[in-house]
Amino acid sequence: MKIALLGTGFGQAHAAVYAARRGEVEVVMFGRNPDKTAEAAGKFGFASSTDMDQAFEGDFDLVDICLPLPLHAEYVLRALDADKHALVELPLAGAMDDARRVVEAAERSGRQVFVDMFERFIPANRALFDAVRDGTYGRLEQLTLSNRTAHLWPGVSLGLGTLPLEAMHSDMDIVTRTLGRPHSVDVTTVARDADSAAIEATLSFDGAFARDSVSSLMPMSWGARGGYTATFSDGVLEAVSSMGFDGKPSGTLTACTGEAVRELDLPPADQYAAMIDHVLACLRGEADNEIAPATVLDALQLTLDIDHRINGNT
Structure with a gap:
């Protein structure tokens, strides 16, 4: 090929x-x-x-x-x-x-x-999508996502002008795939300078809400850390991930139900490799396209709406 x-x-x-x-x-x-x-x-x-x-x-x-x-x-x-x-x-x-x-x-x-909706290939995210689809823990009521990073990529701006599309877009894809389009969105920001900032968005749905926090205000020793807490009517899924200078993430996924707490096994995965392997498999006729353009429109619209609130872009 x-x-x-x-x-x-x-x-x-x-x-x-x-x-x-x-x-x-x-x-x-x-x-x-x-x-x-x-x-x-x-x-x-x-x-x-x-x-x-x-x-x-x-x-x-x-x-x-x-x-x-x-x-x-x-x-x-x-x-x-x-x-x-x-x-x-x-x-x-x-x-x-x-x-x-x-x-x-x-x-x-x-x-x-x-x-390249790479986050769809992260095992912890796939577990969340499956749980929502199958009703494993009941109905999703609260979803909190975070993505906080140092400036690991020299010369790359992570200020208010870039954070919505560069950092929040993947989270908005998780939100729309699990809860749909929100009824309302509230956005709060803080900027240290043109290249370093933080954004928090709260999104409301029928019987549920989501909160997403992204930040580039962290020191270099922090690396990049993120994850989610998904609260269902019958349990909680919590994913925690971290990434250093090697770009290779590590993480855990914990399920809490009733009195039981257990860590779920996550297969080792490099999300970028998994994404490209999926592309190659589709082109060989061995898989159906999970990241076609039509599947990203809801997340893109939501991300652009947030970007417009912050930066006035159309």
């Missing part, structure tokens, strides 16, 4: 997964700066190019788009026009009109589009 990987920033996270699947995939990494692109591609033994047009004109099966947000929808549409499958980093688009255009184009094309 031939893959055109666009982007040398976060694209390197995808590149590391592809490199571990050498023999199954052939990758060319595309970027704007010749030296930076060649250096990044060389780390993984890939060819490199600065001719972005070749990603759409060449004989690639999949275009993997890890470019800045304003280019996401545009480049997915270019891939579909070129009769290629597309994988795009989240969020799918910075505006709902663009997101819907992608959904409509994908449905017309017969090609598959995947959005």
